[in-house]
Amino acid sequence: MIRHVVKFPHAALKTVAKPVEKVTPQILELLDDMLETMYADKGCGLAANQINLLSRMIVMDCSEKHDSPVKLINPEIVWHSEEQIIVKEGCLSFPGACVEVQRHKSVRVKYLDTTGKTQEKTFEAVWAICAQHEIDHINGITFLDYLSKQEQRQILERMKNKV
Ligand SMILES: [Zn+2]
DSSP: OOOOOOOTTOGGGGSOOBOOOSOOHHHHHHHHHHHHHHHHTTOSEEEGGGGTOOBSEEEEOOSTTSOOOEEEEEEEEEEEOSOEEEEEEOOTTSTTOOEEEEEESEEEEEEEOTTSOEEEEEEEHHHHHHHHHHHHHHTTOOGGGGSOHHHHHHHHHHHHHHO
């Protein structure tokens, strides 16, 4: 089911999401909904906060063919490279906005998979950027938080003109 994606400044985007205690059929259904919503909106990542659900879950697919969905429950960055890269990022909660953020080039993420097992996976380049962006979301952080007050104002002005 496609869910409504909340837009900034919705309170859910500023709230720290709670850990998922148990991977239930309902959780799996929500993850499917998140992926469906993300694909429908042509995004490459979505965090539960963005559909006003305050649970620590993210989905991603940074592949060219959009055929490599990833579902991460309670994701946590356990290692990151020293090397950083800057990529222009979009966000489904900030329609039309495009922001440059400096992030780690690779990150290792610990998470629960859809069977409830603990896993670790290393993400590189665009996948690593996306993972950092989405994990920020479940911590109540958006890319706006990396910008100066003046840059924030510019982005929000531009968003207003789009609506
Ligand atoms: Zn986002």
